[in-house]
Amino acid sequence: MVTRFCLFLLAFLLGIAPSALSCDFDSTCSSFASRISIPNATVSFVDLVPSGTNLTFPDNDPSCNRTSQVVLTDICRISMSVATSNRSGFDFEAWFPRNWTGRFLSTGNGGLSGCIQFEDLAYGSALGFATVATNNGHDGDTGKFFLNNPDVVADFAFRAVHTGTVVGKSLTESFYGSPHNKSYFLGCSTGGRQGLKSVQDFPEDFDGVIAGAAVADFEHLLAWTGHFLGITGNASAPTFLSPERWVTLVHPDVLSQCDEIDGVKDGVIEDPSLCNYDPSGLVCPEGNQTELCITEVQAEMIRKVYQPLLIQGELAFPRMQPGTEDVPIFYTGMPFIYTADWFRFAIYNDPSLDVTTLSEKDWIFAQELDPFNISTWSGNISAFRDRQGKLLTFHGQADGLVSSKNSERYFELVKETMSLENADLDEFYRLFRISGMGHCSTGAGAWEVGQNLAGAGAIDNLNLDPESNMLTALVRWVEEGVAPTELVGTKFVNDDATQGVEFSRGHCRFPQRNTYDGVGDSTKKESWSCQKPPNPFLLIGLSAGSFLAFYFVLKRREQTNPASKLPRQQDHPLVPPVHKETKDN
């Protein structure tokens, strides 16, 4: 409305055709505050912010750790709060770029926050999206506001993102004078869960969704993050191993056993699912207990850490993947803060709950309660598919906060629930396994894949190539039908784009596996390719075949040379040849 009004006014004044003009962004922004009419919303301010401005947020909750953000393009910044009930509501920001592409982007949160991710607003607006964010219904990375207030839990579980999206789309239309063309979501961790929640329960909200390292199956995840304390024991338990020793002893031992499964010794385990780590080699010799080795009791503790969580004998959450011990989060001997907050404030409404003794009965209680379906574990996403929605998920294979296996598990759940084959899922849902990426970013691998601002190269020269930027890849998929087959990740020297590229590597979509060609320069992506996983039936067939062949060869030898005995050590007669296939696509 504003835009059209402005356009016609200008056209009238200048006596030229309206089509030759674009509306004056600056005046639209400066007059916009008084024109906002969103139900339940209170506008705080609307500011025109030039590119390059370093915004500061002195009142932002310290736990958010976001005190400033450089704006990367001219924006109109809108800040408001929106009530969701008489005892809940969320803070909301919209960053509307001068150079609008007609696209809308909603961004997510992290942990138990409570924090507007200003870096996501900067990223989205720099790429021409009308970009919005909320604080998810409370301030700070804490669960304390859930106490006796289910409305705050509802905002956190689904309502802040959904309502913020509805509000944001309405603002976009009134600001630019025409509705958005395509809508997108970008989030990781809690943001990943929010993305899946939209796909599952609000399929109309987005045309394209990026959901990274999703904290999906939320209740079981928080049980899993909480159950490690019972395995490690506290700092005075004989089982306990300090986080420092996880880093200096266990992690190198894991790498020594598993780094080279992929054929390249580089500190990156391409597929940790192939790693069956055994800590036995770390156990001290009898009578020589030093800090450089561990006890058998500690070794047994380590083995349990890498087992999945069962509740009442059923798989509740997949195992921690080996290779994640360089950032030990759950082995401190203290309750994990998100589990503690969730059980105190959302599950039991008891701030003085003893969270050092949480156990299976508590996991069961939370699983039954599952407030507002926060578990986010519905496998039927047909409504999203049927509207041509595209879901791009990713998970760092060195994620020590959320097992990367969980994203594979969700893929399998959708496949099973909707009775689809991998090729059918490919049409609307792809999972990329990012080797050497920790939780959402950083790590020893080529983790920069455009998943956020920090993962998009130099700030003054963002890498927007859809081959290596998942956000522009998603746009291309939604708008041009060109699906990403592989994401090329970059590792910069010291993770600093100004220091140049250390190596690059493709990341394959599940269930394909990135495979080294065995001869090329392993720091070049060309030396790797995405291979289909070996067909299990073919494997069984080959195994049976080679076993039979072997058996008959022996039989023959026995017949021709009765003295020959079964060899003690065989050269893996049952391991089939490597099953090589070319990339499909």
Ligand SMILES: *[C@@H]1O[C@H](CO)[C@@H](O)[C@H](O)[C@H]1NC(C)=O
């Ligand atoms: C932005 O301002 C904050 C607070 O004054 C400062 O700490 C930060 O370094 C600034 N960022 C840049 C890129 O100048």
Ligand SMILES: *[C@@H]1O[C@H](CO)[C@@H](O)[C@H](O)[C@H]1NC(C)=O
């Ligand atoms: C806050 O963020 C900065 C970078 O944005 C990071 O270096 C620092 O470790 C963070 N601090 C905390 C307490 O998380």
Ligand SMILES: *[C@@H]1O[C@H](CO)[C@@H](O)[C@H](O)[C@H]1NC(C)=O
């Ligand atoms: C807007 O886009 C034009 C053309 O692509 C570019 O020259 C200009 O620098 C952009 N402006 C901002 C503020 O990003």
Ligand SMILES: *[C@@H]1O[C@H](CO)[C@@H](O)[C@H](O)[C@H]1NC(C)=O
């Ligand atoms: C406004 O808030 C009330 C609760 O305070 C809610 O019932 C109503 O649905 C909200 N309106 C809109 C348009 O969201």
Ligand SMILES: *[C@@H]1O[C@H](CO)[C@@H](O)[C@H](O)[C@H]1NC(C)=O
């Ligand atoms: C808030 O709304 C609920 C109904 O949703 C009502 O029972 C309650 O009395 C209201 N509280 C206040 C303080 O208005």
Ligand SMILES: *[C@@H]1O[C@H](CO)[C@@H](O)[C@H](O)[C@H]1NC(C)=O
């Ligand atoms: C939306 O898409 C239509 C058709 O592709 C295009 O003509 C229009 O310019 C787009 N709108 C914006 C705001 O980019």
Ligand SMILES: *[C@@H]1O[C@H](CO)[C@@H](O)[C@H](O)[C@H]1NC(C)=O
């Ligand atoms: C460690 O756990 C033991 C047994 O669970 C308990 O008795 C002891 O008080 C705990 N120590 C600390 C420092 O929490």
Ligand SMILES: *[C@@H]1O[C@H](CO)[C@@H](O)[C@H](O)[C@H]1NC(C)=O
């Ligand atoms: C005890 O073990 C350490 C390494 O763990 C080794 O360096 C040392 O020689 C051993 N001492 C004896 C007496 O075996």
Ligand SMILES: *[C@@H]1O[C@H](CO)[C@@H](O)[C@H](O)[C@H]1NC(C)=O
């Ligand atoms: C949770 O989802 C189930 C179906 O998946 C639905 O029957 C139920 O009403 C939902 N509960 C809430 C509180 O949204």
Ligand SMILES: *[C@@H]1O[C@H](CO)[C@@H](O)[C@H](O)[C@H]1NC(C)=O
């Ligand atoms: C999935 O949900 C759709 C509605 O969105 C429903 O029509 C369909 O029956 C469901 N399919 C399964 C397998 O539950």
Ligand SMILES: [Ca+2]
């Ligand atoms: Ca390796």
